[in-house]
Amino acid sequence: MNSEDNLLAGIAGYVDTLSYVALFGLFTAHVTGNFVLIGAEAAGFGQGAFMKLMAFPAFVSGVAVSSVIVKRVEPATSNRAGCVLYIFQASLMLAFCLAGVGVSPVVHANGTPVIVCGMIGAAAMGVQNAHDRLVPRPGVPNTVMTGNVTQAVLDTVDILSQKMPSDARTVARTRLGKMLPTILAFATGAILGALAYQHVGFSALLLPCIALLCLALRTARGAQTQLDASATATDARKKPARPGRAADCHSERV
Template identity: 30%
Template sequence: MPLRRLTGRNRSTAANWQLAALLAFTAGTVDVSGYLALRQFTSHMSGIVAAMAADIATRGLDILLQPAVVLGCFLAGAAFCAILVNWERRRNRESLFAVPVLLEALLLASLAFPLKGHHILLTLCVLSFSMGLQNAIITKVSHAEIRTTHITGMVTDIGIELGKALYWNRTTGRVPVHAERSRLLLLTMLVTLFFTGGTLGAFAYPHVGFLLMLPVAALLAVPTILPIATDLHLLSPS
C-alpha cells in the first residue's frame, strides 16, 4: 500500500523520493510563510550563518540572538529526530520514520492556534525545530542522499548531471561519462516543489496567516497513520 511505504520502516528508492517530494513542498511553504511573518528564513542554515557573520560587523552582538536561536533549534530538531529514530529502530517499530513526520505535522499545526501573548521567538523556535527535524528524517531514510529544506545541494547536483549529459565521450577504451537522467529529473522535481510550496506561502499567507499550516500538516500526517496504527495494534494487549 503506497501510504504505508511512504513513511514505513521498509524503504525503497521510490518511497524515498516520494517522501522527499512531500517534504520539499512543505519546506518551501514553511520557509516563505515564516519569512513573511517574521522576516526570518528558517529552513536553510547557510543563510542564517552568513547573516550572522554580516550583521555582527554592522549591528553588534545583540543582533545575533534571533538567528542564533533559529540555528540552535534547527540543530535540536535534527538531534531529536536521530534520538527518536534510533530509539524506535532498537524496538523494531514500523513507525520509526512515521513518528517524526507526525511530530512535524503537529508542530506546524500548532502555529495555526497561537496562544495568548504569542511570541515571535517561540514561533521561530517551532519553525526551525520542525525544519531540522524534517531534514534529519529524509537524511536518515535516504542515507544522506537527499535533502529537502534547502536547494543549494540539489542545484549543485543538477549542475553535475547536466555537465555529465553535455560531456563528449571522445576517448575510446575508457568508461564513458553518462548522466543519471532519472536522478536529474527527480532533483529538478524537488527544486520545483520547493518553489511551488514557497509560491503557495507567498500567495496564501497574507490572506490566512498560519492557518495555512493546517492543510500542510494534514498532508504530512496522512501517510503516518498506517505505520503508527500497526505499532499500536502490536502493542495493545491481545
C-alpha cells in the same frame, strides 16, 4: 519514494518562505542562512538578530530529540520510525501555527513570544532534516536545494557532452530525473507559502500539518505491510518439514 521527496521538498519551501516573510527574514529549514542574516544585521541591515541566533539551538534540539525518539521507540521497521517522526514534526508544525496566530500581527522582532514562535518552527524543520539520516531510504535531499541544483547542472553538462560515455550519460539522465521534480516542488512550495501567508497568515501552516499527517498514515500502512511480510516469512520457517524421500526410503527397506 520520489513522490514523498517531492512533497517534503514542497513543505520545506513552503514553511521556509512563510517564516522568512512572517518573521523578519527567519529561515527555519535552511538554518545556516540565518548566520548570513546575523552578519548583515550586525552591520545595521535588517532586524531580529537574536531570533535568528536562537533558531540554531532550536534546530539542533529538533534534530537531537528526533534521534532520541527513534532510539527509544526501537521500531521494528524503518517505516514505523518514519511514521513516528512525521507525527512529531506535524505536532511541532501545529504548535508553530498556533504560536504564529497568537503573536499576529508580528510587529516587534525581539519580543519573547515572537522568538519562541520562530524557535518552534526551526525545531519542526530540524526534525525533517534529521529524518533522512535517521531513517535511511532511497531519495534526494528535500530541505536545502543548493546541492540538488549543483548536481542537476553537472548532470545536464554531462548529458549534453558528446565526450561522455553513453553509460555515464544514462546515469546522469536518471539522476537528473530524480533531482528536477524535487527542485521544482521546493520552488512551487516557496511561492505557495508566500501567497498563503499573504492571504491567511499563520493559519496557512495547517496545510503542511495535514500533509505530514497524510505521510504518517501512508508510512504506517507501509510499516504494517512490512510487519505482515515478516510474520509470514517467520511462520513459513517455523512449519515442520514434510516427510521426504528419507522416510520413503526407510519404508522401502522395511
